[in-house]
Amino acid sequence: MPHSLVIETHELSKRYGSFEAVRSLNLRVSGQRITGFLGRNGAGKSTTIKMLLGMTHPTSGTGTILGQPIDDNKANREARRQIAYVGEDKQLYGYMTVEQLVRFTKSFYADWLPDIEKRLLKQYQLPLDRKVKALSKGMRTKLALLLAFARRPELLILDEPSEGLDPVSMEELLQTLVSAAADGTAVFFSSHQIAEVERVAEQVCMLDHGNLVADLSLDHMRQEYRRITAGFRSEPSPERFHIPGVQHMHARGRQVTFVATQNAETVVALVRSMEPVSVEVTPISLREVFLETVKEGT
Amino acid sequence: MLWYKAWRESQARFLLSAGTIAGLCVAFVVFHREGAPVADHAQTYAEYIWRIVYKGYLRELFVLLALLLGVGGLLRERDYGTAPFTLALPVSRWHLLAVRAAVGIVEVTILSLLPAVILPALSPLMGEVYPWSQAWQFGLLWSIGGAFLFSMGFLASIFFAGEYTAAVVAVLAMLSYSVAVELPVVERYVPDVHDLMSGVGMPYFRLDTYHLVGPLPWTTLGGLLLLVGSSFALAGRLTQRQDF
Numbered sequence: 001m002p003h004s005l006v007i008e009t010h011e012l013s014k015r016y017g018s019f020e021a022v023r024s025l026n027l028r029v030s031g032q033r034i035t036g037f038l039g040r041n042g043a044g045k046s047t048t049i050k051m052l053l054g055m056t057h058p059t060s061g062t063g064t065i066l067g068q069p070i071d072d073n074k075a076n077r078e079a080r081r082q083i084a085y086v087g088e089d090k091q092l093y094g095y096m097t098v099e100q101l102v103r104f105t106k107s108f109y110a111d112w113l114p115d116i117e118k119r120l121l122k123q124y125q126l127p128l129d130r131k132v133k134a135l136s137k138g139m140r141t142k143l144a145l146l147l148a149f150a151r152r153p154e155l156l157i158l159d160e161p162s163e164g165l166d167p168v169s170m171e172e173l174l175q176t177l178v179s180a181a182a183d184g185t186a187v188f189f190s191s192h193q194i195a196e197v198e199r200v201a202e203q204v205c206m207l208d209h210g211n212l213v214a215d216l217s218l219d220h221m222r223q224e225y226r227r228i229t230a231g232f233r234s235e236p237s238p239e240r241f242h243i244p245g246v247q248h249m250h251a252r253g254r255q256v257t258f259v260a261t262q263n264a265e266t267v268v269a270l271v272r273s274m275e276p277v278s279v280e281v282t283p284i285s286l287r288e289v290f291l292e293t294v295k296e297g298t
Numbered sequence: 299m300l301w302y303k304a305w306r307e308s309q310a311r312f313l314l315s316a317g318t319i320a321g322l323c324v325a326f327v328v329f330h331r332e333g334a335p336v337a338d339h340a341q342t343y344a345e346y347i348w349r350i351v352y353k354g355y356l357r358e359l360f361v362l363l364a365l366l367l368g369v370g371g372l373l374r375e376r377d378y379g380t381a382p383f384t385l386a387l388p389v390s391r392w393h394l395l396a397v398r399a400a401v402g403i404v405e406v407t408i409l410s411l412l413p414a415v416i417l418p419a420l421s422p423l424m425g426e427v428y429p430w431s432q433a434w435q436f437g438l439l440w441s442i443g444g445a446f447l448f449s450m451g452f453l454a455s456i457f458f459a460g461e462y463t464a465a466v467v468a469v470l471a472m473l474s475y476s477v478a479v480e481l482p483v484v485e486r487y488v489p490d491v492h493d494l495m496s497g498v499g500m501p502y503f504r505l506d507t508y509h510l511v512g513p514l515p516w517t518t519l520g521g522l523l524l525l526v527g528s529s530f531a532l533a534g535r536l537t538q539r540q541d542f
Contacts, residue, residue, distance in 0.1 A: 053386055054385070055385045055542045056541040056542065057541060073391075077390055078388070080386060081388040087379075087386070088382070089382070091378060092380060093303070094378075095306050095307070104303065108387050108388055144383075
């Protein structure tokens, strides 16, 4: 029975000395869909993933992954049977050949799919007898992806999966993610590539300086989010724009720009009632939302 | 398959160690007339073997190799970047550690038994005799002493990640231990694993025949094995708490 929530954290924090990598994170990731995990370098994405997989111990807070508490070693180990993971570095055992590493990995999982393994070996053109250390970064990434995709896990966690991939391989990766989600696998992947996240993700969580700064549905964003730019005859008071659903407001002289995250029509009507000289309403991309969000956190 | 991983990670070190020990054993036997150490008396073959193998160069080399075989593990994997892949597997850290320890102990045992096989087997071909019983008893002493040294390297790897750092720390720890056990106040309570392996000053070794006599120090050997087990347990507990 698939979990409706595959990841859930409550006030999850990780501190390294005086540096707080993750701060009171309350994350909820739904099952059977693709969730993007966006953030700048050092935002705390990899640390969060490592805490979820039991590699790093939280300083405080709790969490579950596939319903199992992340701080219970035995329970976390059981959860990992149903999780496929591709790490940030994609470093694999260099002393093994591709064939040996595939054989090694599949011995741990009952849900291994030999047909998919064969198909991906062919598709990725991975030389079976070559040592992993002799593979290029792109080939190593493909091998890491093969080891994750040649299974039918309940949850697929990918940390910067497209790093080192050429455009064709990246396209294939995105297709694979979509078909994995269609087969009932929850996909949680972190990336710097906002365009690729926007193409396949249904939900996006944004992390900045260890804080969850946004958790939004991309459908909702496309339908509801609007950038509104209004020009006035005289410099308007910023307080007038403290309207529910208005975020990321910037006033420059007589011009005000902000993002309406809900009821854009109502917000526009309200702005029009302020007798502006001009009002421009445009859709907003995930890239813009991300940049606005992390800019505010800086 | 974790056995396979542990084996592959130590394979090169083990094979190199085994090749070196085996090669030296063969060389010591074949060239025993040319290579006899200087002594103020006519040296028997048993004395020669004891001086060069069980007390001398080969034991010193074995000590170093056993220490180095212990080096490795998850911290080193963190350095190489493979720790996330390993830790994402549905196995516990205890399991990973136990398999690495078991493979290492088997390798150390094989290294310690190489002279026990080569010396008595090869000596007759060179017109000499070295008793199998002597070689196997020394082999047993080396196995347990080697396990103790292996556990020192193993424990050093829990604290130090660098490829060479853990090895250097393990060697320094072993040197400190070797100096400490020479101190009268320590000597009484802590066994000297070097003497235990060579028989020097031990009641079960006779310096006139250069043979092991009487019962082996089973209590001390048992105590050493207990220490080895405790080191692995400590390593397990510490690894459990580490972040990767």
